[in-house]
Amino acid sequence: MMRVKKFFRQGIYALLLALFLAGTSIPARASEDIEAAEVSPQGPLTYTSFKASASPKQLAKGKFVVEVRGLSCDSGIKQVRMQVYSKTDKSNSHTYTAEKKSSGRYRVAVNIANHKMQLGKYKIKVVVTDKDGEKIALPELATYDFSLNKGTTSVKLNKAEKKVTMRLSGASVPGGIEKVEFYVHAKKTGAKESDVFAAVLDKKTGEYTAVTKISKLSSSFPGTYVARAKVYAACGVTKLLDEQEFVVSGCDGKLSVKLADEDAGTYRLKVSSLASPSGIEKVQFKVWRDSKKNAVFYDAKGSGDSRSFTMKLTDFDGSLGKYSVQAIVTMGNGKVSTVASDTFRPELTDYLYMLKPEKNITRKICIKNISRKGNITFAVWSDKNGKDDLTSYKAVRKGDTAKITFKNSALKHAGKVYIAAYVNGKEIKTISVKIPASDLEKNGWYYEKYNGKVYKFYYKNGSRVKNLTKILNIGNSEDLYIEVNRRCCTVTVFARDGKKDYIIPVISFACSVGKASTPTPRGTYYTDRKHRWKVLMGPSYGQYATHVMGGVYFHSVAGSSRSVHNLRASDYNRLGSPASHGCIRLCVRDAKWIYDHCALKTKVKIFDSSYKGPLGKPKTIKISGNYDPTDPALH
The missing domain is CATH 2.60.40.10 (Immunoglobulins)
Incomplete structure (x- = not known):
């Protein structure tokens, strides 16, 4: 049992305090109070035990219990408080008010959540406040080890x-x-x-x-x-x-770059002596000119500790500037290692080459580092049929470089094609390339003549596209122009070519114009109104009607009612030949196209010609029922 006696004279108390600090059994006055206030001596204060403990369940919740037993004071106990901390600087300190469990028995449940969830060795300091308000600190600190063993x-x-x-x-x-x-x-x-x-x-x-x-x-x-x-x-x-x-570990290896074929402008990239503990999964060569952002990756070929690839300068538009090369290895463990780096600058004279086609329409031919002064011309021909497609081109020369652009369609034969370069008519270089048959097919826009007039057509894989609605992204009420050929019973719709005239054939339709006794009038007119359903002679009813002039409309083949099942097959099957009372009959799909896409005030020219039009005349549909199979209402 420990006891703290009460003294009333400060001098005597100071002496006893000094004796205690020197090793006597008299308890010391606390140097620091829980609340950083003075702790006055008070006694007699006794206690039998002061310790911390915890059960496994408490520890799993981050808790332990501190208990003082046999605590008593002559002047009575008003409050017991405990200061708990694990940091030397007390930065995670928390003060608890103890709960009195029984006479002389006080307990505190410590939760490390109140101490910044910090592990370590915790110290507990107890201060008793007696009924006179005096504070006394127990001379010893209890401890509890809540530390992590790092292992x-x-x-x-x-x-x-x-x-x-x-x-x-x-x-x-x-x-x-x-x-x-x-x-x-x-x-x-x-x-x-x-x-x-x-x-x-x-x-x-x-x-x-x-x-x-x-x-x-x-x-x-x-x-x-x-x-x-x-x-x-x-x-x-x-x-x-x-x-x-x-x-x-990374991968070791040696990189080399050598000229492979001067005429072809190719260089052999090779990496050898490859070594990696996890093996070699893949090798690539990374090649760039001015910026790594524009680098080209080549998958190397080969096996074992040596891989290579033959690159073409044409992959870089035939540049003769400085090239940077890296050999990049994906190792067996999936990690990517840059094995080696190198640079080279091609030194080629009269370097003649052809670039890949642009949109399968044109190709560029270029010669660099020209060895002679003079005018440059190129000749291009295929290997078949004795130069029957040989074409000569005058090039524009700038310094030691000259180039031309030619259309693939100028060639008649696919396969091996020869290209020759001449200076003042003397040949300085000839190369051969392979051009697949698909490259000779027309693709894209071409200006071509039809019936003495130039039109702009669109081709895809060699075939002229006869419906440009999607390609031209034609929406509702567009600025278009319509021609009606009475003799051939065709309608052709045109779009403007930029600021030029209406020379782009967009789509064509087969129609029925007026019979000889009730002809559709020739002339130039402008549309001025539209009707979803139009009451016609009979009465009869036509869909998607667009007014041209007088009683003349573009409309679907008329039926007996406003219904999709209203047609006589004999009337419908006459599409493509004169059959009307003057109107321009169309199938529902085609009448709707004009109704949807052609703005009011669209110019309409009605004339006679033996030419069916730049897009020709579409085939008509024959029916046996009472409806138009092109009617979108059926689908």
Whole structure:
């Protein structure tokens, strides 16, 4: 039992305090009060025990209990408070008011959540306030060890460097460990880009182990990697342990660049003496001119410790400037290693080449580092049929470079094609290239003559496209022009070519114009109104009617009612020949096209010609029923 006696004279009290600090059994006055206030001596104060303890359930919740027993004071006890902390600077200090459990028995339940969830060795200081308001600190501090035993973290990379084993052994924390994860990151990228791998507990050994393939690490490059175990305690505390490093080896190799074919402008890229613990999965050559953003990647060919690829300068528009090359290896563990780098500058004279086609329409032919002065011309012909498609082109020369553009369609034959360059009529270089048959087919826009007039047509894979609605993105009420050829019973719709005239044939329709006794009048007119259904002679009813002049409309073949099932097959089957009382009959689909896409005030020219029009005359449909199969209302 410990006792603190009451003294009333400050001098005597100071003497006794000094004696206590020197080793006597008299308790010291607290140097620091819980509330940073003076602690006055008061006595007699006695207690039998002062200690901290915890059950496994309490520890799992981050708690422990501090209890003082046999506590008494002659002047009575008003309050007991306990200051608890684990940091030397008391930065995680928290003060609890003790609960009186019985006579002389006071208890506090400590929760580390009140101490910033920090692990460590906790200290507990008790201050008693007697009924006179005097404060007395117990001369001893209780302690409780709520520390983490970090154990030992180990990392081992296997010989082939394809997987890494991470292990945590001997780690413990009051209340137990809930789980362990390993965080792995490349040292040069930092911990923010960590991969996380869950560890498995071996209940016999108490070890936590995680095994992962190197290919699973998100960083794609070799080098130094850092692994850290993260412990999740049952009490809610998480703790990252000490770092462990391991090194994933790169790949070794030698890079060389050599001229392969001067006429073809090709260079052989080769990497040899490749060596990697995890093996070689793939090799690529990265080549660029001015910026890596425009680099071209080539998949190398070969096996073993040597790979190569023959690149073409035409992949870089035939540039004769400085090239940069890197050999990049994807190793067996998935990591990518830049093996070697090099640069080269082609030194070719009279370098003649042809570039890839642009939209399968045109090709560029160029010659650089021309060895002679003078005017440049090119000749292009195919290998078949004795130069029956030979064409000569005058080039524009700038310094030591000259080039021309020619259309693929100028060639009559696919396969081997010759290109010759001449200076003042003397041949200086001839090369051959292969052009597939698909490149000779027309694609895109072409200006071509029809019946003495130039029109602009669109081709796809050699075929003229006869409906340009989607290609021209034609919407509602567009600025278009319509021609009606009475003799051929065709309607052709045209669009403007920019600021030029209406020379783009958009679509054509087969129609029925007026019979000889009731002809459709020739002339130029402008549309002025539209009707979804129009009452016609009979009466009869036509769909999607657009007014041309007088009683003349574009409309569908008329029927007996406003219904999709209202037609006589004999009337419908006469489409494509004169049959009306003057109107221009169309199938429902075609009448609707004019109704939807042609704005009011669209110019309509009605005339006679033996020419069906630049898009020709579409075939008509024959029916046996009472409806128009092109009517969208049926679908």
